[in-house]
Amino acid sequence: MxxxxxxxxxxxxxxxRRSRPRDENLWLFHKDKFKNFMKKCEGKKLxxxxxxxxxxxxxxxxxxxxxxxxxxxLDEVWGSSAGAxxxxxxxxxxxxxxxxxxxxxxxxxxIYDFLNIQAIKTAIEAHKQAQPLRTAxxxxxxxxxxxxxxxxxxxxxxxxxxxxSRFYSMTYxxxxxxxxxxxxxxxxxVHHINFMNYEILNEKVTDGDLADIIRASMAxxxxxxxxxxxxxxxxxxxxxxxxxxxxxxxxxxxxxRNGKEKRDLFIVGMELVxxxxxxxxxxxxxxxxxxxxxxxxxxxxxxxxxxxxxxxSDDGPKVELIVIQPKVPYTILTEVPNFARQMEITxxxxxxxxxxx
Numbered sequence: 001m002x003x004x005x006x007x008x009x010x011x012x013x014x015x016x017r018r019s020r021p022r023d024e025n026l027w028l029f030h031k032d033k034f035k036n037f038m039k040k041c042e043g044k045k046l047x048x049x050x051x052x053x054x055x056x057x058x059x060x061x062x063x064x065x066x067x068x069x070x071x072x073x074l075d076e077v078w079g080s081s082a083g084a085x086x087x088x089x090x091x092x093x094x095x096x097x098x099x100x101x102x103x104x105x106x107x108x109x110x111i112y113d114f115l116n117i118q119a120i121k122t123a124i125e126a127h128k129q130a131q132p133l134r135t136a137x138x139x140x141x142x143x144x145x146x147x148x149x150x151x152x153x154x155x156x157x158x159x160x161x162x163x164x165s166r167f168y169s170m171t172y173x174x175x176x177x178x179x180x181x182x183x184x185x186x187x188x189x190v191h192h193i194n195f196m197n198y199e200i201l202n203e204k205v206t207d208g209d210l211a212d213i214i215r216a217s218m219a220x221x222x223x224x225x226x227x228x229x230x231x232x233x234x235x236x237x238x239x240x241x242x243x244x245x246x247x248x249x250x251x252x253x254x255x256x257r258n259g260k261e262k263r264d265l266f267i268v269g270m271e272l273v274x275x276x277x278x279x280x281x282x283x284x285x286x287x288x289x290x291x292x293x294x295x296x297x298x299x300x301x302x303x304x305x306x307x308x309x310x311x312x313s314d315d316g317p318k319v320e321l322i323v324i325q326p327k328v329p330y331t332i333l334t335e336v337p338n339f340a341r342q343m344e345i346t347x348x349x350x351x352x353x354x355x356x357x
Contacts, residue, residue, distance in 0.1 A: 027097065029069040037354045038070055040320075044266040045252060047076045050083025051243040052236065052297065053272030054290060055331045057082035058103060058339035062347040063270050063324065065096040066354070078181070078244040080170040080237040082272070084217035085148070088210055091167035094155035102151065103339045137225040141215060149211040169213040170237025170244045174226060179240040181247050182213035182229070222289045242273040242297025245321060246304040249311075256317055265319040267308075268354075270346075272328070273297040324353050 031038070048067065050060045060083055067074055079087030089099055166183055173180040216227035216234035226233040241247060245267055255261035273294050301323075308321050326349035331337045 027065050027069075029066045031070055033351075033355045034066070034070055036356050038072065041072050041266060044264045044320075045075045045261065046072065047078060047248045047265065047267045048074060048087070049244045049248065049267055049269040050077070050079040050087045051269065051271045051273050051301070052081030052083060052238040052293075053331075054082065054294075055106075055335075055337050056272040056328055056342060057086050058100075058337075058342045059272050059326055059328055059346040060086040060270055061096045061099060062343055062350055063268065064090050066350060068096060076166045076168065076248060078168045078170065078248050079217065080242055080244045081217050081220070083244070083270070084169040084214050084237070087167060088169060088214040089151060089155060092152050092156055092210060094151070098155065100343075106336055106339075137219070137221075138223050139225070141219065141224040141227075144218070145211060145215045148214055152211055167210075168244070168247070169217040170241050170247065171213070171216045171219075171227075171234040172237055172239040173232055174235050175232035179237065179247070180234065181237075181244075181251075182216060182234070220289065220293060236293075238273070238293055238297050241300065241304070242293075243269050243271045243301040243304065243323070245269050245301075245308060245323075249304075249308050249319060252319070262317060264317045267319070267321045269321065269323040271301060271323050271325045273301065322353065324349050326350075 048063065050063075053059065064086070077087040077091050079085070086099065090096070168181045168183050171180050171182055212227060212229050216229060217237050218224060219227050219234065220236040221239060224236075226235050228234075237244065248267060249265065252261060252265045305321065305323060308319060311319055324346075326342075326346040328342050328345050329337070
């Protein structure tokens with residue numbers, strides 16, 4: 001699928017920004033300060049849920065570094081949009097420190113395909129002939145997918161640092177109009193788990209790879225072109241679940257009912273999508289779409305947290321949810337933020353919530 005999109009698109013060499021100085025203390029998490037958290041994880045199905053959040057994806061690195069440092073057995077990683085990028089790279093074998101280094105490469109033209117208008121027009125005409133809806137967006141997203149594919153190829157390890165059972169990328173299947181989790185397993189197959197009315201409808205094996213499913217979760221409606229996988233089109237999963245906590249909860253419930261799971265569920269969520277007082281009024285269609293997504297995502301996340309908190313399991317397995325919400329500065333879609341500052345604020349929030357008091 002990737003080949004037909006790159007025939008008319010030459011990906012330029014990315015200009016690197018100057019490497020920023022790094023504070024190694026940022027990555028230090030001492031086990032003796034997280035004994036209660038480590039004990040809470042024992043014997044449970046542990047899930048890390050990484051939300052969307054535009055260019056706040058650096059905020060997800062500290063929680064993953066905590067898991068690396070404490071050597072905790074993690075069962076699943078769920079990611080939506082920015083969270084799918086970080087979670088996918090990490091599940092593929094890239095360490096947090098390696099991801100930190102590639103942040104120096106991030107620039108706006110890489111993310112949004114601003115340049116080479118003729119190439120964009122050529123790609124649009126080619127896709128219109130086959131599927132008009134395929135080009136429903138401002139940016140093709142070809143350049144970022146190409147870069148993701150390169151990173152995934154270079155970072156794949158025979159023996160990853162963390163042995164993660166499954167990685168789920170939240171998307172919205174616009175070909176069938178329901179929320180979908182694209183699951184990547186160790187055998188490199190993509191499975192669809194479709195959700196409607198919070199029930200699992202079916203599961204099937206289709207074509208696709210990790211770069212495809214990450215790109216699908218980044219396809220914000222109206223901004224990026226939808227991603228095609230197995231003949232179906234997918235958009236950003238944040239349309240239905242910016243903070244992917246409801247879907248792992250429903251999947252766990254399904255496994256409990258079918259006798260596939262007996263453990264308690266423990267979800268740690270990193271929420272980066274929420275209303276902020278420092279957000280300026282939308283200045284253009286791009287920011288208007290983005291702000292609408294943030295407001296919608298914030299309301300949906302509140303509802304999902306309430307549903308999980310009020311879950312009554314009687315005498316059966318229990319569920320516990322901890323959501324960490326670092327108060328990072330507002331990010332503008334067209335500007336690369338201060339990633340180092342994002343990570344510092346996030347680490348402080350993690351220590352405040354998870355460390356021994």
